[in-house]
Amino acid sequence: MTLLLDVRNLHTWYGASQALFGVNLSINEGQVVSLMGRNGMGKSTVVKSIFGMMKTTKGSIKFQNQELLGQPSYKIARCGLGLVPEGRRAFGNLTVSENLHAASTNGPWNEKSIHHLFPRLGERTSQLSSTLSGGEQQMLVIARALMTNPYLLILDEATEGLAPTIRQEIWTAIGELKRQGISILVIDKTLKELIRISDHCVILERGANVWAGNPSDINENISKRYLGV
Template sequence: MMLLEVSRVETFYGASQALFGVELDVAEGEVVALMGRNGMGKTTTIRSIMGLTPARSGSVRFKGSAIEKRSPHRIARLGLGLVPEGRRCFPNLTVEENLVAAARKGRWTLKSVNELFPRLAERRDQMARTLSGGEQQMLAIGRALMTDPDLLILDEATEGLAPVIRHDIWAVIRKLKDGGQSILVVDKTLAELLPSADRCVVLEKGATVWRGRPDELTAEIQDRYLGV
């Protein structure tokens, strides 16, 4: 079953066009990597999916229903869980308060999130603002899971994190994948991203320029669209 379908999406910031016909889809139980150099439209695509920067044209369908005209909170309630770039935890709430603030009945509970991230259990009464960057990312992922999402969206999953923390985050992503969680993920670390992905979508100047399996992403394509 196709969970998310983005077709010919064009998005503007005021008079400035940012997306020029983005195409991507995510099937149930699939991990899709959204890739591209900085400034090519990855975050804007995610914002368009979530209704934060609505598409001016094109369509966004989730579980078969059009959502491009819906408000962000209604989109989230349909089963999309966003881990935004920069984490954005509630700084003056404790770890546990951050988690329960977004909780919905479903597969994910405080117990299961703490089992996934033992470090969060250790810091349950600590204010989020005092956590390290890696711990805040764990909290942001845990908070999104507490909404019981059908599709988890990770924008810059490991940006700015120490290698050992990146390793832990990717281990969690693989565990979620093995458990059947559908994921749309943005990240720059190809060595860790590609083994975790079932398919890749590459953006260039706000448009989809390549789609395929990780093993089809040749060195030439990487150099053309992903190289510095």
């Protein structure tokens, strides 16, 4: 397998407060990796660090063997990373179609392929995104990230706060992306779905690695100790 993302000995601070303590994380091409842990353990901070959103970081973040640490966020995104951030962040004053084309690049992901993945969006192309349901807005944000045709898609709590039926639609879509061989880093609280979809899991506790391995190896003891389930 070809190594795509390689995070080594990552330390990150919010001002004087340290949040990450030597985090390690790697993703191969075509691999789905889950970053797991209770709330406040550093998962989203890792994502922000990867995308250059944290002012103070130390260590190494290599993507396709290119060092990202110290690069501005827009340059990092241009390297081929697509982010679905925590919380729904569609452009409310733009239509569904305009949202999709706002950051689109040439590649296999276009409106036609998006409508196949999310048929609901195909029914609402001229509708303002602010009038969509919460679940539809989340589908749109995932679709907009795919329209950048990324080498790696990062999903930060993409199903949080959604109705069960919508959550399942999104998990089905993620499963389809996996079948297509797209590399994915996913953060979510739905352990059952994470275990089903993931090739590898990494658990953080207080901003540090505490466990990594195959999803099938996450037993009841590990779940209770680190995931609170």
